Amino acid sequence: MLIKKRVLLITATMFSALLLGACNTSKTTDSSSENRINVEEREAVAGKGQPASEVKLDEGVTASVADAAQPPHRRLKAKKETYASAMATSGVQRSMIASMAGMPGHIRFPSELVDRENYAHLDRNGVKLVSSDPVSTFSIDVDSGSYANIRRMLNEGRLPPQDAVRIEEMINYFSYDYKTPNSRKQPFSVTAEVAPAPWSSEKQLLHIGIKGYEMDRSQLPASNLVFLVDVSGSMFSSNKLPLLKSALKMLSSQLSSRDRISLVVYAGASGVVLEPTAGNQRARITSALDGLQAGGSTNGGAGIRLAYAMAEQAFIKGGINRVILATDGDFNVGTTNFESLIDLVEQKRKSGISLTTLGFGGGNYNDHLMEQLADKGNGNYAYIDTINEARKVLIDEVGSTLMTIAKDVKIQIEFNPEVVSEYRLIGYENRMLKREDFNNDRVDAGEIGAGHSVTALYEITLKGDKGVIDPLRYGSATKTTKASTRELAFLRLRYKQPDADKSQLIEYPLHRRMIKKSITKATSNFRFSAAVAAFGELLRGGAYAEKMDYDAVVKLVRHAKGRDDSGYRGEFLNLVRTAAALDAAHVKLTHPPHHSSGDGIIIE
Structure with a gap:
């Protein structure tokens, strides 16, 4: 019986050392002096025909030399402490561990590692009334880190925290075949498209695409x-x-x-x-x-x-x-x-x-x-x-x-209150700028690299369609002009050349005739970016997803993948399916079916 106990204790110690060593290898400093026995002890052990790194304690049982060098009562105490510490994360034999360590058997050990990941909390952009707030200004963003990080978590079998989801980075992870600039004098081209939003028949989606000029590796400085x-x-x-x-x-x-x-x-x-x-x-x-x-x-x-x-x-x-x-x-x-x-x-x-x-x-x-x-x-x-x-x-x-081809790139859109009643910028929450920042060249904004594509989406409600904000009772009427009956909005962009301090201005009117009656008439760029935006909204809790669910996203992506030489869009489709399965499992865990008693009726 004594041998069995020692076997169990030493096996546990070895397992603990292995487990703790794997966790702490990266933090190791030169503390070997605390565990080192002197030369005479090592030679004495080795002289008995055993490896200098281990010693026999009992029949069929070995331990480290450092352990063997300790007095028996200290060795047993150390084993108990190490054993209890390492096995606390295992979930196996916990009551036995506790009792061996002299601890109450009912203590509950941690069941998972502490997650110390840090994400900034961002309040999502809300719906704005054009009559009171017609201008939207923000800095472009070419980062893609959020999407790849979300992919990592989904592939690990868990849904990402909502603050980890930045929808603009998800959209801009993918490249879009926007028209490239004709010359480098203007470093990027601008395209725009309007079609019904896939999640609501009452709303339109304004899609703005920017494409930087491309450079081969041989052309880079x-x-x-x-x-x-x-x-x-x-x-x-x-x-x-x-x-x-x-x-x-x-x-x-x-x-x-x-x-x-x-x-x-x-x-x-x-x-x-x-x-x-x-x-x-x-x-x-x-x-x-x-x-x-x-x-x-x-x-x-x-x-x-x-x-x-x-x-x-x-x-x-x-x-x-x-x-x-x-x-x-x-x-x-x-x-x-x-x-x-x-x-x-x-x-x-x-x-x-x-x-x-x-x-x-x-x-x-x-x-x-x-x-x-x-x-x-x-x-x-x-x-x-x-x-x-x-x-x-x-x-x-x-x-x-x-390679940066344009810096401090800002976008500003002025919506026409005669045509648009409400709007909401999707994503870019930490890139919002004040209206006056647009013309201030001292205000920092985002950069565009060679070949970068940048996409921004606005959800808009046309005048006469059902919005989400009640109109003001005492709001002043807008004076109608010829332009206001034809234009949906007015788009302005500012940017600097990489070595310049003064910005340049580009302006485009967005005409009402751009609006397409069906999303099926929109380009694959439009439909795919809308699908990614909807997926991001679902991962963030779905406050603005309306009738959109994971199945609807999958259906939209299937018909909007377009050219996918690298397979990234196909991979996205699989991630949506993974999230749907994880979300369904999460719902079942957090909201299990309730079985009523008495009349035999089951309430699901």
């Missing part, structure tokens, strides 16, 4: 890239640092002798692993990346400062100068205050160096920080959940990711 890599302990798992290294190797393989790469790392402290190196020295770059290992705390602020210093040192006039921050965003030492980090990046962007953020991993992922750092750093934000996503962002879309 020389690049000065600084890889800023988080090697802290939180980056240990396979979907973090190992995936990150593979992604950066992909990007470095696209560079040439005229390009420069630097590698800066940070954990508790920061340092330069690779000084500015020609892009064709792939063996040296690969060796530097292969040598990265995770461990320690996370001083992101120090790393950002050092990365910008390296970028300034190798600055290429007229070239691409960019810091690429790859991390889970879990900054926990040094400058950790959110606003201080944002201020730091805002100051550094004045040097002409942009910041791209690449997010990795989960559990402690700081989406809020990653998205805002890229926005304030005149860059873009992507989330890398798979090696395929790394290829999409860093190879297929390398021009869009690295």
